[in-house]
Amino acid sequence: MATLQAIKYSRGKLQVLDQLRLPHEHHYDEITTSEEAFDCIRSMRVRGAPAIAIVAALAHAAELHNGSCTTNTPEETIAHIDSRLDYLKQSRPTAVDLSNAISLLKVAVRAAEIDGLEHPEAKEAILNAYIETAEDILARDLENNTAIGAFGAGWLQQQHNSSPDRKISVLTHCNTGSLATSGHGTALGVIRTLHSRGLLQHAYCTETRPYNQGSRLTSFELVFEGIPATLITDSMAGSLFAVQGAAMNIGAVIVGADRVVRNGDTANKIGTYSLAVLARHHGIKFVVAAPTTSIDLVTETGAGIEIEERKREELTQISGPVVNADGSVDTSRTARVAIADQTINVWNPAFDVTPNALIDAIVTEKGTVVKGADGKFDFSGVMPERWAALVGKA
Structure with a gap:
């Protein structure tokens, strides 16, 4: 199945699809500097938490490959990379994928093998460590999205197992597909997988005011791939559930996440919280689909999330x-x-926070996390190393 491509990359060259021109034009911007990446992210020519992290990481990789770093010592080289990453971090502060990617990149350059090397060779080793790690972020995102789609589709099939081939309809909010990631998508990736398995009856997407990512982007992706779909305004969801919920077998609301904190509270595009309340009232599962890079174990509750x-x-x-x-x-x-x-x-506000009490499952590339008997989410099984590190610091 053909999918749209938001990011095109080869070493030293980054192109990003200008999503403000969609669905009417396909235009790729050449991104050659961190400043251009910052503007691309801030202006929302690229959006979606995974895509934001990828563009920031790869923009600086292209910048470094093309000779932007003119430092004289390994310490200066690392300080230069740190300063550029800290600058890029401010482009969209709510999206934790970006800060997680930046932390990973900072660790990578400090782990570069430079013992016994003269400065030119040490500098090259540090730059290569950065570039290879940035490229790995791109590659792993696609793998993660495919896994999220499989785990999410499997969990939903278990929830509606009156017959093995029973189809369900779902509603999604904002854009979480190929245009928000390296490909396939998170929440929209689950919808894609349901469709490919013959388990999807119909997909509904909200317009997602005020920036209309749903009407401009998600509806475009659904039509592009031939997935049966209907666009509704944000304020129609309650009526949709009440009037067509049973007839159309609406079984889930599936959304992405810009940040999931330790207790499961989730920041996502404004309007998500309202959908969670409506889903709970109508007995519809509310599912968050996000890679573990979107999970913030340091922030304990949604009250600690900075909302742009x-x-x-x-x-x-x-x-x-x-x-x-x-x-x-x-x-x-x-x-x-x-x-x-x-x-x-x-x-x-660009985002709102959905409390964990309204979320039925959080689907990651490592598996689906549901609340335990105590009503809490436990991420230790899908993030054992990060969880152990957190517990060790406590």
Whole structure:
């Protein structure tokens, strides 16, 4: 099955699909510096927690490969890399994949074998350690997404096992597919796997206001791959569950995550919390699909998650290509339109936190985590090394 590709990379060269132009145009931006990567991430030309981490890591890898580092000692080389990574970390602070990738990269450069080497060779060893680790982040993400799809589809099939081939419908929020990752996706990856196994009746996607990642991106991916799907506004979910839930066998809401903290509280695109409340009221499973790189064991509860706030114009204005009288889209002409009083006060958090009490399962590439008898999530089984390190520090 053909999938969209958000990131194209070969050593020294990074191209990122400009998602602000979708679904009308396919345009790849050349990313050659950390500044360009920061702007690409901050402007949401690329988005999705895994993709953000990958673009940041690979942008600096390309930068280093192309000779940006002019330091004279190993210590200066590591300090230079640290400073660039710390800068990139500020592009989207809520997404823990980015900070986890940065921590991994910092460890890698310090573990480079440089004993007995003169500076030019030591510097090359440090840069190679960084570049190879960044490239490994890209490769492992695709493997992780495929595993998440398999574990998620398997768990949902177990929950609806009245017959082995019973199909279910699901709803997803925001975009968690190939455009948000290196490929296949997390929550949308579960939907893809259900579809490939003949277990998906229908997929519903929300528009995901105010940035419309669902209507612009998720619906585009679903149509592109021929998956039966319907787009709804964010405010229609409750009515959908009440009116069509039984007839369409709506069995789950599946979302991604920008951060899952130690107790299972989850930060995801604004509107996720509302869907979790509605799903619980209607007896529908609420599933978070995320790689272990999105799990933050240091932060104990959702109260400790920094929530990014976006600019006011995202709520008061909308822009896009012009639609001609015959219904065709003219990508050569764009317009910005006011959709609210331009002086109204605006509150525009990019994410909200869904409490663990409303989450039925968290699907990772290592397996599916469900709450124990005590009502708590235990990540020690899917993250044994990080869990042991955390316990050791306690």
